[in-house]
Amino acid sequence: MARTVASAVVVREKYYWPDAQLNIWTIIMLVTASTILGVFAEFMQIQNQMRLPTPWLFPYGVSVGALAIIFIFIELILIAQRRLLPGVMMLLSFILLVLFITGVIATSIQLFSGPNISNQCSTYVNNMKVYGPSANTLAWLQQNNICSCWNAAFAFWIIGTVFLIWMMIMASQPLPGSRLGGKRKGFR
Numbered sequence: 001m002a003r004t005v006a007s008a009v010v011v012r013e014k015y016y017w018p019d020a021q022l023n024i025w026t027i028i029m030l031v032t033a034s035t036i037l038g039v040f041a042e043f044m045q046i047q048n049q050m051r052l053p054t055p056w057l058f059p060y061g062v063s064v065g066a067l068a069i070i071f072i073f074i075e076l077i078l079i080a081q082r083r084l085l086p087g088v089m090m091l092l093s094f095i096l097l098v099l100f101i102t103g104v105i106a107t108s109i110q111l112f113s114g115p116n117i118s119n120q121c122s123t124y125v126n127n128m129k130v131y132g133p134s135a136n137t138l139a140w141l142q143q144n145n146i147c148s149c150w151n152a153a154f155a156f157w158i159i160g161t162v163f164l165i166w167m168m169i170m171a172s173q174p175l176p177g178s179r180l181g182g183k184r185k186g187f188r
Contacts, residue, residue, distance in 0.1 A: 037065025089171040097164040121147035
């Protein structure tokens with residue numbers, strides 16, 4: 001009786017991503033995640049310094065910003081190893097998309113509903129500018145910075161949401177190369 005040994009052959013498909021689009025996406029998402037992380041970390045520090053309770057949105061923003069940065073580092077490692085798979089990018093982008101949409105909604109509620117931050121910034125900061133070398137000017141500058149940070153956080157939540165949708169569309173389009181390593185026409 002003869003024994004046969006079957007060997008498993010592992011064939012990995014290589015996907016060709018559009019370099020310029022992937023680079024632009026990576027840079028914009030890194031800026032977005034860093035801004036969200038930094039703004040909400042500053043808000044947590046301000047709340048801590050004032051000995052006020054921290055709203056859930058602040059640690060949430062820090063966490064989502066950190067997760068997005070980790071996601072980008074994973075993407076860069078996979079690109080360096082030439083193993084960036086569309087399915088992985090679609091799955092991780094969808095997870096982050098849900099988190100970013102939650103951030104957009106929560107931030108917009110804080111900015112635009114009830115006794116909202118936008119009205120308070122207009123009333124007490126934008127319409128009451130203070131000039132001169134005094135503690136009042138420094139206080140006004142800090143308040144102006146806080147108002148600007150709220151607007152920046154809201155804008156970057158939206159930018160991140162749009163770019164995550166773009167990644168999901170982009171990840172659905174790469175064509176695998178042939179098994180001999182050639183490139184297919186069309187996407188690159």
